[in-house]
Amino acid sequence: MSKKSLIEKVVEGSAVVDGCMHWKGALVHGRIPVVWFDGKPVNIRSALWKAAGKRLKPGCIVKSSCGEDRCVSPECAVQQKNARGGTTTPLHRAKIAATMQRLRSPLSAQDVEDIRASDEPPEVLARRYDMRADSIVCILSGRRWAPISNPFSGLLGAR
Numbered sequence: 003m004s005k006k007s008l009i010e011k012v013v014e015g016s017a018v019v020d021g022c023m024h025w026k027g028a029l030v031h032g033r034i035p036v037v038w039f040d041g042k043p044v045n046i047r048s049a050l051w052k053a054a055g056k057r058l059k060p061g062c063i064v065k066s067s068c069g070e071d072r073c074v075s076p077e078c079a080v081q082q083k084n085a086r087g088g089t090t091t092p093l094h095r096a097k098i099a100a101t102m103q104r105l106r107s108p109l110s111a112q113d114v115e116d117i118r119a120s121d122e123p124p125e126v127l128a129r130r131y132d133m134r135a136d137s138i139v140c141i142l143s144g145r146r147w148a149p150i151s152n153p154f155s156g157l158l159g160a161r
């Protein structure tokens with residue numbers, strides 16, 4: 003009797019969604035995809051990580067960088083410290099901070115510099131950037147986007 007390999011089982015049990023592989027089977031704690039293999043549940047992301055010849059550092063787990071708990075795509079796999087409270091790598095933190103920054107403000111850092119450098123009235127700038135004039139005033143006065151040289155500093159300081 004030929005047994006399916008773990009990878010075959012994972013591929014069969016997953017659906018390709020937006021370039022990711024979403025596991026259709028069981029999740030442990032609602033966020034760790036597991037496959038029943040060789041008589042025991044196996045953490046799919048960790049198994050694929052090791053199958054790719056990569057080492058898992060002590061105290062680390064494999065997470066999906068796309069943010070989808072069901073995703074088992076090796077493309078999305080990232081190694082993270084398994085600490086409660088969500089300790090992540092500096093690179094991951096910077097990514098999160100950049101995403102939050104984008105959500106908070108529709109402007110890029112370059113836009114903000116342009117607005118600050120401009121001597122046009124706030125109403126004109128507001129129309130150009132599709133914002134409210136009082137938001138422009140905030141930017142001009144520096145209340146929003148405080149230190150432009152380091153867009154992450156506000157977020158990192160707020161922990």
Ligand SMILES: [Zn+2]
Pocket residue numbers: 021022023066067068069070073074075078
């Ligand atoms: Zn993914």
